[in-house]
Amino acid sequence: MSTTTTARPAPTTWGLGISRGGLELRRFFRNRDAVIFTFSLPTVLLVLLGSVFSGQYEGTGVSASQILAAGMIAAGIMSTTFVSLGIDIATDRDDGTLKRLRGTPMPPAAYFVGKVVLVAVTTVAQTVLMLTVAVLLFDLSLPDTAARWFTLVWVFVLGVISCSLLGIAISTLAANARSASAIVQLPYLALQFISGVFVNPISALPAGLVTLASFFPVKWMAQGFRSVFLPDIMVRFEAAGAWELDRVALVLGAWCVAGLALCLTLPILGPRRR
Amino acid sequence: MVHRTMLAVWPAVKHACPMSELASESSTSHRSAAEPSPQRDAITVRDLRKQYPGTDRPAVDGIDLDIARGEVFSLLGPNGAGKTTVVEILEGYRHRDAGEVTVLGVDPGKAGLPWRSRIGIVLQNTADQGELTPAEVVHHFAGYYPDPRDPDEVLHVVGLWDKRRTLARKLSGGQRRRLDVALGIVGRPELLFLDEPTTGFDPQARRDFWELIRALAAEGTTIVLTTHYLDEAEALADRLAVIANGRIVAEGTPATLGGRDSYRATVRWQEAGIAREEHTFTPTALVAELAAQCGGEVPGLVVARPSLEDVYLELIAADGTDRTDDPAAPLRSFR
Numbered sequence: 001m002s003t004t005t006t007a008r009p010a011p012t013t014w015g016l017g018i019s020r021g022g023l024e025l026r027r028f029f030r031n032r033d034a035v036i037f038t039f040s041l042p043t044v045l046l047v048l049l050g051s052v053f054s055g056q057y058e059g060t061g062v063s064a065s066q067i068l069a070a071g072m073i074a075a076g077i078m079s080t081t082f083v084s085l086g087i088d089i090a091t092d093r094d095d096g097t098l099k100r101l102r103g104t105p106m107p108p109a110a111y112f113v114g115k116v117v118l119v120a121v122t123t124v125a126q127t128v129l130m131l132t133v134a135v136l137l138f139d140l141s142l143p144d145t146a147a148r149w150f151t152l153v154w155v156f157v158l159g160v161i162s163c164s165l166l167g168i169a170i171s172t173l174a175a176n177a178r179s180a181s182a183i184v185q186l187p188y189l190a191l192q193f194i195s196g197v198f199v200n201p202i203s204a205l206p207a208g209l210v211t212l213a214s215f216f217p218v219k220w221m222a223q224g225f226r227s228v229f230l231p232d233i234m235v236r237f238e239a240a241g242a243w244e245l246d247r248v249a250l251v252l253g254a255w256c257v258a259g260l261a262l263c264l265t266l267p268i269l270g271p272r273r274r
Numbered sequence: 275m276v277h278r279t280m281l282a283v284w285p286a287v288k289h290a291c292p293m294s295e296l297a298s299e300s301s302t303s304h305r306s307a308a309e310p311s312p313q314r315d316a317i318t319v320r321d322l323r324k325q326y327p328g329t330d331r332p333a334v335d336g337i338d339l340d341i342a343r344g345e346v347f348s349l350l351g352p353n354g355a356g357k358t359t360v361v362e363i364l365e366g367y368r369h370r371d372a373g374e375v376t377v378l379g380v381d382p383g384k385a386g387l388p389w390r391s392r393i394g395i396v397l398q399n400t401a402d403q404g405e406l407t408p409a410e411v412v413h414h415f416a417g418y419y420p421d422p423r424d425p426d427e428v429l430h431v432v433g434l435w436d437k438r439r440t441l442a443r444k445l446s447g448g449q450r451r452r453l454d455v456a457l458g459i460v461g462r463p464e465l466l467f468l469d470e471p472t473t474g475f476d477p478q479a480r481r482d483f484w485e486l487i488r489a490l491a492a493e494g495t496t497i498v499l500t501t502h503y504l505d506e507a508e509a510l511a512d513r514l515a516v517i518a519n520g521r522i523v524a525e526g527t528p529a530t531l532g533g534r535d536s537y538r539a540t541v542r543w544q545e546a547g548i549a550r551e552e553h554t555f556t557p558t559a560l561v562a563e564l565a566a567q568c569g570g571e572v573p574g575l576v577v578a579r580p581s582l583e584d585v586y587l588e589l590i591a592a593d594g595t596d597r598t599d600d601p602a603a604p605l606r607s608f609r
Binding site (some may be wrong): 030095097104 | 367390392397405417462
């Protein structure tokens with residue numbers, strides 16, 4: 001009994017958040033179907049589409065599958081952040097997880113820290129998996145300069161943050177866990193198409209669609225990753241004829257701010273009907 | 275410390291129950307600091323009102339409640355009577371339209387996390403954290419509270435120690451409820467809300483659970499219990515209230531609710547092979563008279579008072595709850 005009355009430091013938000021992250025990861029990796037689905041879908045698509053589009057861009061030595069790989073890594077990030085979180089939080093709301101947590105003294109921020117830990121681990125794992133496949137099957141080269149590595153990191157980080165926040169926000173639109181799946185898959189698939197993930201080069205798409213896609217993060221993430229993994233000669237296939245890294249940072253940063261504003265406004269943890 | 279008349283009439287438990295471990299712990303109660311005035315009510319409610327948008331009548335239509343610290347209070351009422359709405363307002367889950375509410379001295383509509391660490395909630399119909407084990411979940415939740423119980427002890431006490439490494443989704447319904455209860459008490463709450471806590475329990479599990487609740491009550495925990503099982507309310511509650519159509523239609527102890535103690539008793543016996551029945555306010559006198567007539571044992575003697583269930587059914591029927599049959603009809607004979 002002595003242990004129960006021992007005074008101990010008050011639990012901190014960070015400590016509880018990390019502890020929640022541990023639970024989230026265990027929960028995630030124990031649900032084998034979801035793990036296989038989350039990780040295999042973008043990778044399988046990459047392998048299948050990469051095998052179909054095996055042609056080379058004349059005079060560049062770059063294959064269509066390499067362009068695809070750069071774009072698919074962007075799509076993979078959206079899958080483990082936006083899609084996963086959108087469904088995950090709607091499920092937490094549906095099955096009573098959120099109601100139970102609101103009944104405890106857990107600081108709400110700890111819940112989000114836990115999700116961040118989950119998303120960080122799954123997204124890094126997903127990206128490493130897809131990069132490995134692309135390097136092995138499609139001869140994608142890893143970045144060869146520090147500047148390109150740096151670009152890879154910041155595009156990755158801004159992409160993860162913006163898509164995660166949007167996933168958290170969109171979870172509030174779903175009436176239940178099942179409808180969440182439909183609600184997040186639609187923008188996910190549509191954005192992949194109009195952002196030039198499947199259709200390469202992006203300049204092959206109607207200009208109207210590219211303009212529409214330019215309002216959303218996926219197009220810019222894919223563009224940023226192409227600048228990292230493709231030789232500079234490929235820049236002429238971009239819609240603007242340039243990598244536009246400043247714009248990539250601007251749009252992704254803007255979505256981080258907008259996503260955060262949405263998350264602070266919407267009743268993410270709270271009930272919709274009081 | 276706390277006046278508990280009902281405890282005295284319960285038969286002593288014959289088997290050593292693991293839940294009695296909790297009672298022995300009460301000597302080391304931490305609560306002295308958090309309880310400036312033990313006489314103050316744990317819960318006070320004045321003229322509470324709540325109407326959901328798009329409904330034509332209020333879910334809660336002017337309720338007053340006083341629940342003392344250390345009391346086991348049971349809320350009864352048919353589905354849709356407003357019980358859950360009242361409890362969810364007390365738990366801080368719902369806003370109210372009007373009325374004054376204090377729970378542990380704080381308005382639950384504005385209460386913060388420190389207040390949350392003083393209450394425990396066992397919700398209905400949970401299906402969460404199926405991919406986690408009771409050990410993982412209870413240990414984790416203990417981390418939310420400033421002065422939790424030992425998680426392993428809690429697992430023992432609710433009878434989940436042997437299942438502590440089983441994924442929650444593989445637990446039976448009753449075992450899942452035990453996990454809910456474990457999470458409700460791991461923070462060592464001053465006030466515990468229990469919403470239909472024993473749904474899915476087998477009879478022995480229910481009895482064990484009752485012992486746990488008594489042990490918690492003996493420690494001084496205030497308990498608010500909503501249940502459909504009237505025997506449960508009768509066994510556990512110091513006081514109870516019946517809610518129908520958003521109002522409290524009766525309030526009292528299990529022995530006196532709805533004037534239960536003033537109903538006539540029914541005396542049944544056999545006389546020359548024929549069943550006889552008489553309703554009387556003085557059953558003892560009648561039995562003595564019969565005993566004298568028979569010169570000893572009265573054949574087939576039964577003295578019955580209305581059960582809590584009889585009283586309850588009459589109360590909610592009298593309030594006009596839409597029931598086509600009349601479950602209170604048999605009770606009329608007790609009048």
